[in-house]
Amino acid sequence: xxxxxxxxxxxxxxxxxxxxxxxxxxxxxxxxxxxxxxxxxxxxxxxxxxxxxxxxxxxxxxxxxxxxxxxxxxxxxxxxxxxxxxxxxxxxxxxxxxxxxxxxxxxxxxxxxxxxxxxxxxxxxxxxxxxxxxxxxxxxxxxxxxxxxxxxxxxxxxxxxxxxxxxxxxxxxxxxxxxxxxxxxxxxxxxxxxxxxxxxxxxxxxxxxxxxxxxxxxxxxxxxxxxxxxxxxxxxxxxxxxxxxxxx
Numbered sequence: 001x002x003x004x005x006x007x008x009x010x011x012x013x014x015x016x017x018x019x020x021x022x023x024x025x026x027x028x029x030x031x032x033x034x035x036x037x038x039x040x041x042x043x044x045x046x047x048x049x050x051x052x053x054x055x056x057x058x059x060x061x062x063x064x065x066x067x068x069x070x071x072x073x074x075x076x077x078x079x080x081x082x083x084x085x086x087x088x089x090x091x092x093x094x095x096x097x098x099x100x101x102x103x104x105x106x107x108x109x110x111x112x113x114x115x116x117x118x119x120x121x122x123x124x125x126x127x128x129x130x131x132x133x134x135x136x137x138x139x140x141x142x143x144x145x146x147x148x149x150x151x152x153x154x155x156x157x158x159x160x161x162x163x164x165x166x167x168x169x170x171x172x173x174x175x176x177x178x179x180x181x182x183x184x185x186x187x188x189x190x191x192x193x194x195x196x197x198x199x200x201x202x203x204x205x206x207x208x209x210x211x212x213x214x215x216x217x218x219x220x221x222x223x224x225x226x227x228x229x230x231x232x233x234x235x236x237x238x239x240x241x242x243x244x245x246x247x248x
Contacts, residue, residue: 003022003231004079004081005027006032007084009087010087011036016219017218023052028078029052032058034060057069081133086141089115090112092107092154094154097156108156112163133178134179137181137234138181140168140185141185142165142186145158146164181238190216211245213247217244
């Protein structure tokens with residue numbers, strides 16, 4: 001039976017790749033985006049072209065009402081959820097912690113931590129069998145920065161992703177008997193637009209050659225891992241944190 005999936009931050013990068021790969025499986029996808037409607041529409045078209053169904057849903061994940069509305073919109077369009085990809089996140093330009101102002105840190109934590117926790121909470125409410133759901137899979141998108149620390153660049157971002165790892169471990173134990181599996185992906189140096197938003201568009205290419213595999217990864221390579229965790233092929237996997245880092 002085709003699955004119903006919501007992907008936060010689904011219009012670009014890793015989220016977009018996961019959405020299109022879900023479409024190739026014939027799944028229905030709610031594509032959440034923060035502000036770039038054109039990119040979201042392009043992703044929706046790509047999912048449909050791949051063989052799935054999709055809608056674009058605007059909303060800031062750190063806004064509780066907007067977050068709930070995006071879940072409502074997905075279920076109204078396609079039925080009860082089978083999976084959620086907790087992907088929306090931001091990074092700021094490289095900086096030492098001593099030079100960061102509170103506005104920067106607050107924005108990072110509001111979106112990357114509070115937004116992710118709100119998304120996970122809503123996924124638990126919608127998919128838990130004890131609450132009327134039919135079970136499912138929550139895939140949190142963390143980062144290798146959670147274990148590397150991001151020194152001199154973004155220890156705030158790294159810390160926010162450390163919170164995602166802890167969320168994954170704890171929530172997997174809460175929801176295991178409720179039919180909901182909770183796992184995380186930790187991407188490494190992946191060629192996406194997030195590096196440009198951090199002021200270093202060539203970062204993945206420059207540092208990727210230093211990985212054991214010798215190159216940066218692609219969004220599709222991360223997307224494949226996400227879709228596997230959403231699928232029934234990973235039915236005995238929960239509480240796992242999977243590094244997709246080329247060995248870094």
